[in-house]
Amino acid sequence: MLKKVMIADDDPGILDAVTAMLEFGGYDVSSTSDGATVLEITDQLPDLLLLDIWMSGTDGRDVCKELKKREFSKNMPIIMISASTELERSAKDAGADDFLEKPFDMEELLNKIAHFLGQTN
Template structure:
């Protein structure tokens, strides 16, 4: 809702496999939680960054994990945001990669 209120079109899923299997209609940015249903967001990020068709998509990892920054770096994410976060911090991070 935060991003929609800021004017972004947002698609959501809780299923990590759906994100990993993207082939068409690729997003401009991915916001991945480290704890996704059935898969680890950091592992999904590593996979997407290793694929020619998806490596260009900016990925922001988010988590309440105390090692979020370390996990983001090691997985190849472009950025991270630690939970809890301020709404404007999220919007600013997204704007950084979309605009």
């Protein structure tokens, strides 16, 4: 069964590129441009969430904190992404399992996802 990865980013170019890469890598990918919709998921959580810090109307760190507080989603790995390296510390403080700076290397992203999903790449 394919591992599910969800991408939450308000940049359509990133959504398209990362979705294509991950699907090519053998993942079942879903995406949203609104981080708040991630909080509405009550069943069928993804196996991993790739979450942008700055999205219009939503701070990914708030979404991350909320997901890590909830019993059913607290163990889901969350990799936060941002164009600003200064935000790595605050991403970790919000409970993110890892951080990637944009633009990121696709190989590095695939390796991090494989690591958190217990797969070898």
